[in-house]
Amino acid sequence: MRKADSLRQWLTALLPDLKTHPDRLQIYVEGGQIGARQSRTLSFIYAYTLKVGIWDFAGDADKIMVPMLAWIEKEQPQLLRRGDSQPFTFEAELLDSEASDILISIDLTETVLVLPRADGSGYDLQHPPEPDFTDAFDGVAVHFSQVLAGDEPVFPDPAA
Numbered sequence: 001m002r003k004a005d006s007l008r009q010w011l012t013a014l015l016p017d018l019k020t021h022p023d024r025l026q027i028y029v030e031g032g033q034i035g036a037r038q039s040r041t042l043s044f045i046y047a048y049t050l051k052v053g054i055w056d057f058a059g060d061a062d063k064i065m066v067p068m069l070a071w072i073e074k075e076q077p078q079l080l081r082r083g084d085s086q087p088f089t090f091e092a093e094l095l096d097s098e099a100s101d102i103l104i105s106i107d108l109t110e111t112v113l114v115l116p117r118a119d120g121s122g123y124d125l126q127h128p129p130e131p132d133f134t135d136a137f138d139g140v141a142v143h144f145s146q147v148l149a150g151d152e153p154v155f156p157d158p159a160a
Contacts, residue, residue, distance in 0.1 A: 001029060001046055002127055003075055003108050014067040017057065026053035030105075042114035042123065052104040056095065064102060076108055077130055 008027050012018045018025045032048035054064060072079050072087050079087035088106040095101060113126040 001032075001048070001110060003110055004029060004050055006075060007050065007052065007071055010071045011052070011054075011064075011067060015054075015063065017059070018054070021056075024055045024057070026055070027051070035109075044112055044114070046108075046110040046112065048108060050106045050108050052106070054102045054104075056099050057102055058099045061092065061100070061102065064104075068104065068106075072106070075130060076106070077132070079106070 004027050008025065011025060012022065028051050030049045030051050032046065035045035035047055037043045037045070052068075057064065068088065069080075076087075088104055090102060090104045092103075093101040111128055113128060115124045115126060116122075117124060
């Protein structure tokens with residue numbers, strides 16, 4: 001499942017504490033299912049809940065949520081179009097005035113195309129990109145991915 005690794009790389013790049021302490025990030029799949037295509041092919045869809053644990057996080061939860069939303073906009077944009085406006089859920093345990101354990105749950109899908117080779121020697125696997133909905137958000141001046149400068153989140157300085 002490609003998206004679990006993609007999210008690990010994304011969060012590690014954007015949250016400096018996770019670069020220093022990679023053991024504070026735990027990602028695992030819960031409740032996975034395979035959806036077989038009814039098109040008489042071997043193509044299928046992974047459907048699963050991705051659990052993202054960020055342990056002993058010292059900082060504002062916004063510093064996690066904005067990168068999460070930016071990743072979702074890129075990797076599973078349908079979640080931003082849900083009728084309930086809730087692309088993921090989370091739980092937090094406040095450890096003290098400085099740190100929290102945060103557990104995020106995201107329902108994801110991944111399509112896998114299984115294509116027979118023309119010479120009959122086997123199959124090739126493809127993971128097609130997610131649909132691009134960037135033009136679908138009428139009236140939105142800024143997309144989540146635009147709050148990133150390179151690999152760093154752009155947050156206003158609270159002291160300013």
